[in-house]
Amino acid sequence: MVQATALPRNEAGIEAAVSVLKQRFGDRLQTGHSIREQHGHTTTWITNQIPDAVVFPESTQEVAEVVKTCANYSVPVIPYGTGTSLEGHVNAPAGGVSIDMTKMDKILEVHAEDLDVVVQPGVTREQLNTYLRDQGLFFPIDPGANASLGGMAATRASGTNAVRYGTMKDNVLSLEAVMADGTVIRSASRAKKSSAGYDLTRLMVGSEGTLGVITELTLRLQGIPEAIRSARCSFNTVDDACRAVMMTIQYGIPVARIELLDPMSVKAANDYSKLSLPETPLLLLEFHGSDAGVLEQTDMFGSIAEEFGGFDFEATSSVEERNKLWQARHDMYWATHALRPGAKGLSTDVCVPISRLAECVGAASAKATEMGLIAPIVGHVGDGNFHALPLIDMENAEELAKAGEFVSWLNDLAISMEGTCTGEHGIGQGKRPYLKKELGEATRFMAAIKAALDPDNIMNPGKIVAD
Amino acid sequence: MVQATALPRNEAGIEAAVSVLKQRFGDRLQTGHSIREQHGHTTTWITNQIPDAVVFPESTQEVAEVVKTCANYSVPVIPYGTGTSLEGHVNAPAGGVSIDMTKMDKILEVHAEDLDVVVQPGVTREQLNTYLRDQGLFFPIDPGANASLGGMAATRASGTNAVRYGTMKDNVLSLEAVMADGTVIRSASRAKKSSAGYDLTRLMVGSEGTLGVITELTLRLQGIPEAIRSARCSFNTVDDACRAVMMTIQYGIPVARIELLDPMSVKAANDYSKLSLPETPLLLLEFHGSDAGVLEQTDMFGSIAEEFGGFDFEATSSVEERNKLWQARHDMYWATHALRPGAKGLSTDVCVPISRLAECVGAASAKATEMGLIAPIVGHVGDGNFHALPLIDMENAEELAKAGEFVSWLNDLAISMEGTCTGEHGIGQGKRPYLKKELGEATRFMAAIKAALDPDNIMNPGKIVAD
Numbered sequence: 059m060v061q062a063t064a065l066p067r068n069e070a071g072i073e074a075a076v077s078v079l080k081q082r083f084g085d086r087l088q089t090g091h092s093i094r095e096q097h098g099h100t101t102t103w104i105t106n107q108i109p110d111a112v113v114f115p116e117s118t119q120e121v122a123e124v125v126k127t128c129a130n131y132s133v134p135v136i137p138y139g140t141g142t143s144l145e146g147h148v149n150a151p152a153g154g155v156s157i158d159m160t161k162m163d164k165i166l167e168v169h170a171e172d173l174d175v176v177v178q179p180g181v182t183r184e185q186l187n188t189y190l191r192d193q194g195l196f197f198p199i200d201p202g203a204n205a206s207l208g209g210m211a212a213t214r215a216s217g218t219n220a221v222r223y224g225t226m227k228d229n230v231l232s233l234e235a236v237m238a239d240g241t242v243i244r245s246a247s248r249a250k251k252s253s254a255g256y257d258l259t260r261l262m263v264g265s266e267g268t269l270g271v272i273t274e275l276t277l278r279l280q281g282i283p284e285a286i287r288s289a290r291c292s293f294n295t296v297d298d299a300c301r302a303v304m305m306t307i308q309y310g311i312p313v314a315r316i317e318l319l320d321p322m323s324v325k326a327a328n329d330y331s332k333l334s335l336p337e338t339p340l341l342l343l344e345f346h347g348s349d350a351g352v353l354e355q356t357d358m359f360g361s362i363a364e365e366f367g368g369f370d371f372e373a374t375s376s377v378e379e380r381n382k383l384w385q386a387r388h389d390m391y392w393a394t395h396a397l398r399p400g401a402k403g404l405s406t407d408v409c410v411p412i413s414r415l416a417e418c419v420g421a422a423s424a425k426a427t428e429m430g431l432i433a434p435i436v437g438h439v440g441d442g443n444f445h446a447l448p449l450i451d452m453e454n455a456e457e458l459a460k461a462g463e464f465v466s467w468l469n470d471l472a473i474s475m476e477g478t479c480t481g482e483h484g485i486g487q488g489k490r491p492y493l494k495k496e497l498g499e500a501t502r503f504m505a506a507i508k509a510a511l512d513p514d515n516i517m518n519p520g521k522i523v524a525d
Numbered sequence: 526m527v528q529a530t531a532l533p534r535n536e537a538g539i540e541a542a543v544s545v546l547k548q549r550f551g552d553r554l555q556t557g558h559s560i561r562e563q564h565g566h567t568t569t570w571i572t573n574q575i576p577d578a579v580v581f582p583e584s585t586q587e588v589a590e591v592v593k594t595c596a597n598y599s600v601p602v603i604p605y606g607t608g609t610s611l612e613g614h615v616n617a618p619a620g621g622v623s624i625d626m627t628k629m630d631k632i633l634e635v636h637a638e639d640l641d642v643v644v645q646p647g648v649t650r651e652q653l654n655t656y657l658r659d660q661g662l663f664f665p666i667d668p669g670a671n672a673s674l675g676g677m678a679a680t681r682a683s684g685t686n687a688v689r690y691g692t693m694k695d696n697v698l699s700l701e702a703v704m705a706d707g708t709v710i711r712s713a714s715r716a717k718k719s720s721a722g723y724d725l726t727r728l729m730v731g732s733e734g735t736l737g738v739i740t741e742l743t744l745r746l747q748g749i750p751e752a753i754r755s756a757r758c759s760f761n762t763v764d765d766a767c768r769a770v771m772m773t774i775q776y777g778i779p780v781a782r783i784e785l786l787d788p789m790s791v792k793a794a795n796d797y798s799k800l801s802l803p804e805t806p807l808l809l810l811e812f813h814g815s816d817a818g819v820l821e822q823t824d825m826f827g828s829i830a831e832e833f834g835g836f837d838f839e840a841t842s843s844v845e846e847r848n849k850l851w852q853a854r855h856d857m858y859w860a861t862h863a864l865r866p867g868a869k870g871l872s873t874d875v876c877v878p879i880s881r882l883a884e885c886v887g888a889a890s891a892k893a894t895e896m897g898l899i900a901p902i903v904g905h906v907g908d909g910n911f912h913a914l915p916l917i918d919m920e921n922a923e924e925l926a927k928a929g930e931f932v933s934w935l936n937d938l939a940i941s942m943e944g945t946c947t948g949e950h951g952i953g954q955g956k957r958p959y960l961k962k963e964l965g966e967a968t969r970f971m972a973a974i975k976a977a978l979d980p981d982n983i984m985n986p987g988k989i990v991a992d
Contacts, residue, residue: 171771171880214720225718227727228695243967248943249876250908251692253681253731253951255960255989256971260694260727264720281777304638310748312779348825351818358815409716413638441717476715484720493722500710503978504723510977511970522722 062104062487065152065520071131072153076111078127079155086114086161097138097148097156101203103404103452103461104146104487109136109156116161118234118242118273125271126240128155128516136518137267139209140182142201144405145486147213147266151520157271159208165189166274173279174231174248179208179272186277195279198223198314201482202391208272213484214264218387221307221440222314222346223280225482227263234274235262238512248276261507266484267518269511283346286314287356288380289373290343291363292336296320296423298366299339300416303439305362307412311355313440315344317387320423322434323394330393331386336370341439342387344380387436394434394447401432401449404461408472409443409481418475422446422468429460443481470495485522493522527929529571529954532619532987538598539620543578545594546622553581553628564605564615564623568670570871570919570928571613571954576603576623583628585701585709585740592738593707595622599981604734606676607649609668611872612953614680614733618987624738626675632656633741640746641698641715646675646739653744662746665690665781668949669858675739680951681731685854688774688907689781689813690747692949694730701741702729705979715743728974733951734985736978750813753781754823755847756840757810758830759803763787763890765833766806767883770906772829774879778822780907782811784854787890789901790861797860798853803837808906809854811847854903861901861914868899868916871928875939876910876948885942889913889935896927910948937962952989960989 080087088094089111098108115121128135134154141148150156162178165186169175170193177186184204186197199210200217209215211233216225223229232246245258262269293299296318303316319327319340327333341363345355356373363371374380386393395403410418419435426433426448437444446468448461469479469492479492494501505523508515547554555561556578565575582588595602601621608615617623630647637660644653651671653664666677667684676682678700683692690696699713712725729736760766763785770783786794786807794800808830812822823840830838841847853860862870877885886902893900893915904911913935917928936946936959946959961968972990975982982991 169878169880171775172878173774174878214724216718220718224695227724228691237970241966241969243970244964245967247876247940247945247963248878249910249939249945249948250879251683251687251876251910251948252945253874253947253949254945254956254963255731255952255968256736256974257681257694257724257727257731258964258967258970260724261974264722264724269723281775283777307640308638308748310750348821350821354815354817407720409714409718411636411639411641411715412717413636443716443718472716473714478714478716478719478721480720481716481718482720485722489721496714496721497711497725499708500712500725501722502708503704503710503725506977507723507728507974510973 062107062146062149062151064107067153068132071133072110075128075131075133075155079111079113079124082123083113088112097141097158098150099141101142102144102146102488103402104149107149107151109150110153112156112158114158114161118236121157121271121273122236122240122242124155124157125236125238129239129514132514132516134516134519135271137212137271139179139206140203142203142205143209143213143486144483145488147484147486147521149487159206162273168193170195174276175279176274176276177207178274179206181207183207183210190279194282196282197277198280199226199229202388207275207277211263211272211275212266216482218315218317218438220438221316222312227260229278230259230263230275231278232276233259233262233272235270235272237270238517264484266486266521268508268521269517285347285349285352285375286380287345287352287373287375288343288383289356289359289371290383291341291368291371293339294367296339296419297416299341300419300439302341302363302366302368304412306359307440309358311358313343314346315342316440317342318437318439318444320435322397323390323436326393326397326434327386327390330396331389333386342383390436394449397434398432398449400451402452403447403449404465405483406446406465406468407480407483408468408477409441410472410475410477412442414475414477415439415442418472419444421471425467426464429464431460431464441481442477487521490522490524527571529574529613529616529618531574534620535599538600539577542595542598542600542622546578546580546591549590550580555579564608564625565617566608568609569611569613569955570869571616574616574618576617577620579623579625581625581628585703588624588703588738588740589707589709591622591624592703592705595983596706596981599983601983601986602738603985604679604738606646606673607670609670609672610676610680610953611950612955614951614953614988616954626673629740635660637662641743642746643741643743644674645741646673648674650674650677657746661749663749664744665747666693666696669855674742674744678730678739678742679733681949683949685782685784685905687905688783689779694727696745697726697730697742698745699743700726700729700739702737702739704737705984731951733953733988735975735988736984752814752816752819752842753847754812754819754840754842755810755850756823756826756838757850758808758835758838760806761834763806763886764883766808767886767906769808769830769833769835771879773826774907776825778825780810781813782809783907784809785904785906785911787902790857790903793860793864793901794853794857797863798856800853809850857903861916864901865899865916867918869919870914870916871932872950873913873932873935874947874950875935875944876908877939877942877944879909881942881944882906882909885939886911888938892934893931896931898927898931908948909944954988957989957991
């Protein structure tokens, strides 16, 4: 494991705040070790830093009470959704109170005519989509995990649909948040567009709990398309596959999903999901539109793929076959782990301009091989975002050091290609040094915003802009 | 005219800064009255507040020099694009230096494979699209005026294509800006998506020059669609037209444009653009896609329109006819002025959830009539955004007061419908009181951000969050 830096603890303040909150929240404040450990747990390679208490509020007003109490005693507050973030986002380097949002899981209002929905932050993406299905609506953002929508907003998450529907930044219309002094704000109206002042919605989306706690979200919805068609196509090289992707995007084919699996990932999917795909670079695609539209899109992609030596091209509108394919894609994180039982996958998350994608993926593969690392690669290639996932024996210090070197090298490479160290996972604790490399002086202004909105540094300290 | 509040002037500082800048920039610093007056001019009903000097930098470094000099002497800096904003954005209530960006008008890099372009802020939208046409690319955001891209970013502009392509917030990938202390920052990488820290791009977009001066923009581009088809359809009532719009959006028909003209606006267009449209509520539409796709979309819309009593439905793919129709739409601001020669149109800009649109447009029409105002209405109705434009004799104090009452009433109405007082024009000086009504406590946090990034309040003071 990688040791995260501990920050000074305000012992007296923590004791006082936890005692006040215990009195107020009774059984809805927990201090048992295992529950605290679970709330410091992230699907990550960074060591746990556990909070001193976990509180389960049921309303915005209760969240405001928790924050005000913590503010009174200068005690850290760490919002917690489902704990599926990857960069130590829910760790408590200075201790403090974890606010578990899972009891705030109500879908408050569906405005079908306006294609939006108002939800509490503990609602998960699958819960929302199950609820909406009968109304012919869906929410398109789909990170691998069944994350909470508040957590997804906080990390500016995306997933396989982003190439068509954007990321959380594009799909949160407005939000309510409790700020560091306990004030409740609404960032914007429910109008589809606005020029009303600074874009606080987009500032809070991706702020990882460091500026406030999101307590309500108004999200854009989409109508479930008349027709959905999935396809897969194998290629001889990653370069061929990436060139086919580039041309597909340039032709303006409105693909809903276009995902790359490298040969090692295809092997993992074959084993884990009992498929028999050719173990060469593979693209998985999905098309949304009218019946005629998706057929046309599929055909256009087919012609492009052929130009780049694509083979075993298969398309289907069968729900069952589609689900099987995409379930395999969503299970990739676990499937790749099965390539080396007992190992832990350290997910990288670089995103580069698409013109540099083939080069970046190719270099990542070659570097991993050269370093003797097993590192399958999957990618949201329509956006230029991919995950190389070195599988590491966490007890082996030498291997862990090598993985660290690989991650660092890959982040630097992406930055040198005018890309970013994180397309969708966020900065958290793990990527702070790369944020500085990537954006330089701009991070000083991020720190100034943090200091202005949270002068006592109680909101999820030690993340994003902390030194 | 409406008197804008003057702010205290730092006479000694202004004199010193202008003298230093004069020495540095020579003829590229102007202090003649008429040029200063022109740079305080906005297409607006707010009185001019002219700057003390106008400087014409040619590079980011020169902008940084100007800002540093002004920062040294605590002198206001007001960025200026084409002066087409509508809410007093380029006024100089405390005097200071107008930075005219028109000499920074280079298109720096076109990345056709990545569908992006890097431009200086003085490039206008028409200049960019003319440049891109041969490469089969275009930039979709189209406010009425041929505005500069820097100005469009600063006001979070949009226009008729927003229903499909979004607003400036969705189409600026990254930007370079000179901050209040003269530091040059880059807000993001050139990757299509990112979770790298606070979203400074979106914070600067719509900040109206109050946080920094935008000196470079990386913009998303679109491929020119294989086929474009325009259509128009008349309706008996605004309500019918709005219901047709709502159903079109709900059906997921990817309209590129869907614009409403009320009967008075149709009359204005007929007169100004020599058309002979039925003088009833009218929808103008545009569809982008494949040849088959645009035909399918047009047919689907046709069926929807029929359900709501639409008539005189006509569709065309002819470039000439299309251009004529859309030129008429873009000329509406001037066309409506011809309804009452000598009068000035005071553009409102509310945006409401689409389910409230028909009610809001209807109420605005009725209120104008009740008040004896001539107020044609045009709207980007796919977004719920519309402009009622009372035509006012600016010398008539009573009429002006009535217009003020109308604007205030309409903004309040939109806010009560969970909408915003500004869909695309921005806050500037004119809408500050409504921003507070709309977002309440949130404006306090906007002010905190402003104070943190610009502690001496030199960046376009008196706009957005000023009291």
